Each structure stands twice: as C-alpha cells, then as structure tokens.
Amino acid sequence: MRHEDAVEKDEKQRQLDQHRVDLQGTRLTTDQGVLIDDTDNSLQAGERGPTLLEDFHFREKIMRFDHERIPERVVHARGSGAYGQFRVYESLAEHTVADFLCDPSLVTPVFVRFSTVAGSRGSADTVRDVRGFATKFYTRQGNYDLVGNNMPVFPIQDGIKFLDFVHAVKPEPHNEIPQAQSAHDTLWDFVQCQPETLHFVMWLMSDRAIPRSFRMMQGFGVHTFRLVNAEGRATFVKFHWKPLLGTHSLVWDEVLRVQGNDPDFNRRDLWDAIERGAFPEWELGLQIVPESDEHAFDFDLLDPTKIIPEEIVPVRPVGRMTLNRNPENFFAETEQVAFCTANVVPGIDFTNDPLLQARNFSYFDTQLIRLGGPNFAQIPVNQPVAPVHNDNRDGYHQRMIHQSGTSYSINSISGGCPMSGVVSGDFSGVFQHYQERVDGRKIRKRSPSFEDHYSQATLFWNSMSFWEKRHIVNAFLFELGHVERRNIKEKVVGHLVHIDHELATQVALGLGMPVPAGGPANHGKASPALSQANSARETIATRKIAILVTDATDAGALTPVKEALEGQGAICELIGPHEGNAASLAVDRQLTATNSVLYDAVLLADGGLLAEDGPAVHFVREAFKHGKAIAALPGGSALLQAARLPGTQGVIGPDASGGAFVQAFADAIKVHRHYDRDVATFSA
Ligand code: HDD
Numbered sequence: 202m203r204h205e206d207a208v209e210k211d212e213k214q215r216q217l218d219q220h221r222v223d224l225q226g227t228r229l230t231t232d233q234g235v236l237i238d239d240t241d242n243s244l245q246a247g248e249r250g251p252t253l254l255e256d257f258h259f260r261e262k263i264m265r266f267d268h269e270r271i272p273e274r275v276v277h278a279r280g281s282g283a284y285g286q287f288r289v290y291e292s293l294a295e296h297t298v299a300d301f302l303c304d305p306s307l308v309t310p311v312f313v314r315f316s317t318v319a320g321s322r323g324s325a326d327t328v329r330d331v332r333g334f335a336t337k338f339y340t341r342q343g344n345y346d347l348v349g350n351n352m353p354v355f356p357i358q359d360g361i362k363f364l365d366f367v368h369a370v371k372p373e374p375h376n377e378i379p380q381a382q383s384a385h386d387t388l389w390d391f392v393q394c395q396p397e398t399l400h401f402v403m404w405l406m407s408d409r410a411i412p413r414s415f416r417m418m419q420g421f422g423v424h425t426f427r428l429v430n431a432e433g434r435a436t437f438v439k440f441h442w443k444p445l446l447g448t449h450s451l452v453w454d455e456v457l458r459v460q461g462n463d464p465d466f467n468r469r470d471l472w473d474a475i476e477r478g479a480f481p482e483w484e485l486g487l488q489i490v491p492e493s494d495e496h497a498f499d500f501d502l503l504d505p506t507k508i509i510p511e512e513i514v515p516v517r518p519v520g521r522m523t524l525n526r527n528p529e530n531f532f533a534e535t536e537q538v539a540f541c542t543a544n545v546v547p548g549i550d551f552t553n554d555p556l557l558q559a560r561n562f563s564y565f566d567t568q569l570i571r572l573g574g575p576n577f578a579q580i581p582v583n584q585p586v587a588p589v590h591n592d593n594r595d596g597y598h599q600r601m602i603h604q605s606g607t608s609y610s611i612n613s614i615s616g617g618c619p620m621s622g623v624v625s626g627d628f629s630g631v632f633q634h635y636q637e638r639v640d641g642r643k644i645r646k647r648s649p650s651f652e653d654h655y656s657q658a659t660l661f662w663n664s665m666s667f668w669e670k671r672h673i674v675n676a677f678l679f680e681l682g683h684v685e686r687r688n689i690k691e692k693v694v695g696h697l698v699h700i701d702h703e704l705a706t707q708v709a710l711g712l713g714m715p716v717p718a719g720g721p722a723n724h725g726k727a728s729p730a731l732s733q734a735n736s737a738r739e740t741i742a743t744r745k746i747a748i749l750v751t752d753a754t755d756a757g758a759l760t761p762v763k764e765a766l767e768g769q770g771a772i773c774e775l776i777g778p779h780e781g782n783a784a785s786l787a788v789d790r791q792l793t794a795t796n797s798v799l800y801d802a803v804l805l806a807d808g809g810l811l812a813e814d815g816p817a818v819h820f821v822r823e824a825f826k827h828g829k830a831i832a833a834l835p836g837g838s839a840l841l842q843a844a845r846l847p848g849t850q851g852v853i854g855p856d857a858s859g860g861a862f863v864q865a866f867a868d869a870i871k872v873h874r875h876y877d878r879d880v881a882t883f884s885a
Pocket of ligand 1: 274275276277280314315316332333334335348349350355359360361363422423424505538539540556559560563564565567568
C-alpha cells in the first residue's frame with residue numbers, strides 16, 4: 202500500500218473517487234463501449250491492401266491521438282502538483298468570516314501546483330526563475346485560490362505591463378532562443394528600461410531562484426489582500442507559506458549539471474517524498490495591518506514590488522498545510538487544474554493593487570482557451586466541494602443535466618430557485634464585497650507613491666550573508682555575460698549603482714567596465730528574515746545521502762551508520778560499480794548511472810577500491826565543490842585522501858566512530874551547504 206493510501210480520504214478525495222477509472226481486469230472497448238478484438242492491425246482490403254475508411258476503431262484511435270494536446274499555460278507551463286489538507290491553529294474570527302480560517306476542527310482539502318514561469322511544459326525544472334506556488338482550498342464556502350510565488354515581489358506594478366514583461370523573458374521572437382532562461386538581451390533590455398523590475402531582479406539573481414526542492418521554498422501571496430470580519434471591518438493582510446524543512450537552494454554550478462542528469466529534479470523530489478510518506482508541510486503565516494495604518498509605511502501597500510519587512514510587521518503562524526497525495530493522472534489533474542485570483546470566499550477580499558486587479562480578469566480568460574470553454578469548473582480537480590446552483594448553462598462540454606424548466610432569475614415558475622443566498626435577512630456564509638469608498642478621476646497615471654524602485658532592492662542586498670552576496674554577483678555576471686548588446690549591460694550597471702555601490706563595482710569589474718562613479722549612499726537598513734542563511738533547520742529528514750560502496754565494503758561497519766541516518770529521516774542510496782549486490786548490500790544505483798549533484802551528502806564506504814577510480818574521485822570532489830557534507834568510514838579513507846579536498850569544513854574523517862561519527866555527519870548535513878568553503882578556483 203502507498204503511504205498516501207493510509208491517509209483517510211477527505212471530502213475532495215471522495216468526490217474524486219466518482220471520477221476515477223480503474224482498468225484492472227477490464228476488456229478493451231471503443232469510446233462508445235463496443236468490445237474490440239484487435240487494436241494492433243487496421244482493417245485492410247486484403248493482407249497487403251489499403252486501409253478501409255469504415256474502420257471506426259482505427260479512425261477513433263488516430264483522431265483521439267491527433268487531439269491529445271491542449272495549449273500549455275502561457276506562463277507557468279512547467280509544473281507539478283499534489284493534494285493535501287489545511288487546518289487553522291486557532292480561530293481568526295476576529296479578522297475574517299472565512300470558515301476555513303475560523304474553525305480549528307475543520308480539515309480543508311487543498312491542491313497545490315508548483316511551477317517555473319518562463320519555460321515550456323517540457324523544460325528543465327532547475328532553471329534560474331521564479332517558482333509558482335498556487336493553492337486551491339476546497340472550502341465549504343467555495344473554492345479559494347491563493348495563487349502565489351516563491352518570491353514576495355513582482356517585476357511590474359501594473360498588470361497592463363504583464364504582456365511586455367513575459368514577451369521580454371520568454372525566448373526571443375525571431376529564433377525562439379533561449380528556452381527557460383532569463384540570460385538574454387530582451388529580458389535585460391526590459392529591466393534597464395523599467396527600473397520597477399529591480400527589486401524583483403535582486404530576488405531573481407539570488408539563490409531563491411534555484412530552490413533545492415519545492416518542499417524547501419517559501420510561498421508568498423505577493424499582493425496585499427483584505428480580510429473582512431462579521432462586523433464588516435477589514436484588515437490588510439499579506440500571506441506567507443513557510444516550509445517546515447527550511448528554505449534551501451541549489452548551487453548554480455550544480456543547477457547546470459542537474460538539468461542534464463535529471464531534468465525532472467524538483468518534480469521527482471515532490472513525487473518521491475509523498476510516495477515515501479515524508480509529507481511536505483508549510484505553515485501559513487499572516488502579516489496583518491489595520492486599515493488605519495494604510496499610509497504608515499515608506500512604500501505603498503498596494504505596490505506589488507514591495508514587501509512589508511517581517512521585522513516591522515511580524516508573520517503570525519496561523520495554520521498548517523500538509524501535502525499527502527499525488528495525483529493519479531498528470532493531465533486530468535495537474536494539467537487541467539485552473540487557478541484564479543478572483544476565486545475568493547466570504548471574508549477574503551481584494552485591494553486596489555493594479556496587478557491584482559488585472560489578474561482577476563486574466564486567469565478566467567486564459568482558461569477559456571486552455572480548457573476549451575466556460576465549463577472548466579466542472580473538471581473534477583476544479584470542482585468545489587461546496588454545492589453549485591445557478592442559472593449558468595450550456596457551453597462546450599457541459600456535464601450537468603439541469604432538471605429545472607427555467608434558467609433565469611428571478612422566476613416564479615421554479616419557485617424562484619435557485620434563490621438568493623440570503624435567508625430571512627441572514628447574510629452568514631454569503632459573499633459580500635467589502636464596501637471600500639472609492640472616489641477619483643479616470644486617469645492613466647501611476648501613483649507617485651509607487652515611484653521608489655531602489656530602497657527595497659538595497660534592503661534585500663544589505664540583508665544577504667557574504668556568500669549570498671557572492672552568489673548574486675556571480676548570477677549578474679552569468680546573466681549579463683549572455684547579453685550581446687554592450688549598452689544594455691552598461692545601463693543595468695547604472696541602475697545597480699543606485700542599489701549598492703559595491704555590488705555595481707563588482708559587476709562592472711567582471712564585465713570589464715570602468716568602476717562606476719559613486720551613487721546615492723546606501724541607507725544601511727537590513728531585514729534578517731530575508732536571508733536564507735537564517736533558515737537552517739535542525740533536521741536531516743528527506744536529505745539524500747549517496748553511499749559509495751564496492752565488493753570490499755565492510756557491511757558490518759556501514760549498516761549501523763546507515764540505519765542511524767535513516768532513523769533520523771535521511772534517504773540513503775547505495776552507489777556501486779555495478780548493479781546487484783556489493784558486499785551483500787543491495788546497490789541502488791550504478792556509479793555511471795548517477796551523479797553527485799543528485800544528492801545532499803556523500804558517505805564513503807568503498808573499502809578502498811575506488812581510490813583509483815576517476816569517476817568516484819570526481820563524485821567526491823564535485824560534492825565538495827557544491828558545499829555538501831562528506832563523511833568517510835575507515836573503509837572510505839583511501840578515497841577521501843585520493844580526492845585531495847582543499848578544506849575540512851563539513852568533512853568528517855574516519856577518526857570519530859559510532860554515535861559520534863553519525864552525529865557529526867548529521868550536523869554537517871543540517872547546515873544544508875558549506876558555503877564558506879573556498880571553492881572559487883577549485884576544479885572538480
Ligand atoms: Fe500569474 C499563471 C502567479 C501575475 C496571468 N500565475 C500563474 C501561476 C502562478 C502565477 C503560480 C500558475 C498557476 C497554475 O499552477 O496553474 N502571477 C502569479 C503571481 C503574480 C502573477 C504571484 C503576481 C503577484 N499573472 C500575473 C499577472 C497576469 C497573470 C499580472 C496577467 C495580467 N498567470 C497569468 C495567466 C496564467 C498565470 C496567464 C497562465 C496560466 C493560468 O494563468 O492559468 O492567466
């Protein structure tokens with residue numbers, strides 16, 4: 202039995218059960234249910250004759266194949282998802298009437314889809330990009346979609362610019378190059394023309410853009426939303442997802458190699474963790490701002506290129522989400538899931554953020570082309586668990602058989618049904634738009650309160666650890682190094698001067714440009730919550746450890762160490778020179794069929810045989826270069842020496858033994874990556 206099958210089915214899963222089709226023990230039919238004897242040979246006039254038009258089975262099969270594809274998402278095409286559950290810790294009735302946020306006994310089913318933005322559906326997972334983090338809550342009051350990203354800020358302030366931004370970051374129009382990359386002229390031309398992108402660009406150049414795992418990244422609702430309580434009082438709110446495993450990233454050099462070794466790296470990681478029963482978890486956090494504080498900040502709460510620093514408004518943990526079930530069918534569920542920011546429930550409302558307002562139109566609109574008509578909410582994964590009753594009718598692929606003789610409101614023929622949700626003046630459970638007072642002239646003009654594009658980019662830079670800063674500089678050099686037009690690079694450096702002079706200097710030197718003249722003084726403020734250096738967790742759960750073994754491995758020494766690491770939740774894979782058994786231990790992978798970039802740590806237990814083996818030595822040196830924990834049992838000391846590692850940080854030699862050895866290795870893994878190793882010139 203799969204681990205996820207041990208989880209009791211919630212309301213959504215029971216609803217989905219009605220649509221699941223099990224082919225076990227069945228016989229082959231056409232789409233019309235006619236039994237078929239042979240699906241391998243078309244109907245021909247004679248053994249070597251032409252195919253006959255009357256072969257309905259042949260025509261149906263070809264027709265179905267010809268029409269299998271639907272348009273991929275115009276952005277976020279590459280993604281994968283899972284079902285799960287959400288539960289609030291304590292009632293938030295003080296702020297909202299949304300019942301899934303008010304009743305701690307309620308388990309709300311969810312579906313989450315993670316994605317990259319720029320790449321096509323078949324592009325690699327590990328690219329420098331934003332990750333989508335979209336959650337559909339199937340609440341009793343209807344579906345609520347929190348369609349967020351793993352970065353809290355967006356490149357543009359007004360949705361009318363989305364087409365321009367996406368056209369700039371997607372492959373260039375004349376030759377459709379490059380795929381799933383931001384390192385090209387049009388993106389950086391857009392950036393230099395549009396300084397509102399700069400805060401976002403700092404996030405994009407940071408390690409946030411190359412997450413180790415979907416399970417180890419934060420999510421953000423980005424916009425300021427509103428919560429509305431029973432008295433109709435609103436508070437502003439920012440939504441955060443915080444992963445219980447901490448927020449961790451890959452190393453850039455590793456990213457490039459993972460793409461070739463396993464283009465499905467993040468997708469596989471999510472799938473495997475759920476299959477294994479290591480269900481990923483996030484805490485939902487809220488930053489709550491009273492309406493009276495709307496203008497209390499030095500930025501505009503409606504500006505989606507800004508964060509509210511956590512040190513100013515703390516993130517209050519309010520609930521937990523667990524992903525515990527993989528979809529049964531990728532297309533039916535993950536590809537057909539349709540999110541929309543306008544899917545809100547009573548107690549959650551919008552603000553006038555111009556990006557959010559545009560999104561509320563765009564998501565519905567895109568589903569019409571992508572899913573082929575207006576009935577996409579009837580697709581099982583999109584169907585609410587709340588009942589649906591209205592006068593909407595017809596359209597492509599209508600699946601309901603409405604029995605009513607009327608389809609208009611108000612009617613007297615059908616007893617006025619479906620009636621208003623308000624019963625005897627009681628509005629409970631009914632969506633009521635927040636009655637915000639709006640007063641203004643029709644005008645195409647950005648508010649002056651949206652004008653500061655540099656201060657929070659500087660705040661982000663100031664908040665980074667030394668190694669995060671190094672990674673950001675290197676990312677700028679990689680990206681701008683792929684830009685062909687010199688003037689674009691110069692303009693970008695010109696903007697960086699306004700963020701931080703040292704940053705601009707390092708990038709300029711790398712690009713062979715003169716050191717720029719000093720810009721405005723750095724304001725010196727920082728927000729420690731922004732640094733991933735502060736997010737290590739005391740766990741090695743789900744960390745993948747490669748154990749190098751051979752026929753000479755001392756199984757007696759290895760087994761207790763392996764069991765102790767697995768006891769702490771790590772996943773150990775034995776890598777040997779051949780498949781089958783090595784020293785009575787079952788080998789999971791053959792050395793030539795894997796690579797160190799697919800693991801978080803390496804344990805050397807080869808019995809000395811691999812010290813002369815080039816690929817094995819390379820495996821260890823590459824793991825070191827990528828900052829990974831390395832440990833050697835006595836049988837692995839020859840290989841460790843052969844690797845000639847230029848440092849000892851996170852390297853556990855065979856001197857320690859037993860529990861001390863395991864603990865030292867586990868502690869080195871918990872750090873995630875030893876970024877303080879000096880590997881700039883180290884060649885694996
Ligand atoms: Fe968007 C998909 C996140 C701005 C228009 N967006 C999409 C997805 C995510 C986001 C996670 C994938 C959903 C899925 O898995 O199916 N988008 C964001 C965030 C934004 C944002 C966090 C800013 C805060 N998006 C944005 C704007 C527009 C769109 C300003 C248009 C005006 N987004 C779309 C879309 C997509 C989409 C074209 C493509 C496929 C889809 O909606 O269903 O409508």
